[in-house]
Amino acid sequence: xxxxxDFQPRDPExxxxxxxxxxxxxxxxxxxARITDVSPGRCTIHLPYRAELxxxxxxxxxxxxxxxxxxxxxxxxxxxxxxxxEVLTVEYKINLLQPGQGEAIVSRGRVLxxxxxxxxxxxxVFNIVQGEEILCATAQFTMMAVAxxx
Numbered sequence: 001x002x003x004x005x006d007f008q009p010r011d012p013e014x015x016x017x018x019x020x021x022x023x024x025x026x027x028x029x030x031x032x033a034r035i036t037d038v039s040p041g042r043c044t045i046h047l048p049y050r051a052e053l054x055x056x057x058x059x060x061x062x063x064x065x066x067x068x069x070x071x072x073x074x075x076x077x078x079x080x081x082x083x084x085x086e087v088l089t090v091e092y093k094i095n096l097l098q099p100g101q102g103e104a105i106v107s108r109g110r111v112l113x114x115x116x117x118x119x120x121x122x123x124x125v126f127n128i129v130q131g132e133e134i135l136c137a138t139a140q141f142t143m144m145a146v147a148x149x150x
Contacts, residue, residue, distance in 0.1 A: 007041035007111060010082040018043065018075045021086070028071065031064065035075065041111035043075035048104045060100025065107075065125050069094055069139040072109030073121035077143040080114045087119065087143040094139035102129035105136070112140075119143045 011017060018038045022028060028045075031053055037044040045068055047053075055061045070089055077087045109123040125137035 007080055007114060009040045009080055013083075014038075014040065014079045014081075017083075018078050021078060022071070022075060025071075027067070031067070033068065033071070036106075038075060038079055040079055041076055041114065043072045043079065043109045045072045045075075045107045045109075046104060047106075049102060057099070058101075060105055062096055062100075065096065065100050065105065065137050066092075066094050066139070068105060068107035069109070069123035069125050069137060070141065072107035073123040073139065073141040074109070074143060076109035076111050076121050076123075077114070077119040077141075080111060080119065081145060084148050085145045086148045088146050089141055090118075090144045091142040092139055094137055096137050098127070098134070098136045100125070100127060100136055102127040102134070104128040106133065109141075117145050119145070 015038050022035050033045050033047040036046045053064050074087055107123050107125045111121050113120045121141040123139045126133040127136045
């Protein structure tokens with residue numbers, strides 16, 4: 001059985017592919033998110049706090065937190081896809097454990113099980129408050145491999 005921390009990428013250029021795909025997302029640019037780390041089966045995305053991304057109580061909007069979790073999980077899955085394949089989210093469940101607040105949020109996605117067609121991922125979202133990470137959301141995803149679109 002394969003451990004979830006020893007995945008081998010099927011594309012030696014996986015890091016460049018992940019970053020290029022991320023850079024084609026206008027929404028992620030719009031909100032100010034950036035990939036800070038990508039490795040086989042893992043991806044980390046950072047988003048500074050901005051008032052425009054909050055809900056009526058001043059907390060980071062749950063839709064933004066879901067977006068961050070989805071992208072980190074999706075790019076963790078993409079890091080294991082062969083050339084010519086991408087992923088689409090087909091299902092996810094998120095638990096919001098506490099409000100999004102602080103200086104930033106960080107989402108860390110990781111692959112739990114990689115398959116040819118379906119990949120199962122988990123993402124944890126953390127508030128960054130005075131330099132400390134506090135878990136604020138966790139999500140599980142099913143990603144489906146699809147032909148690359150250009």
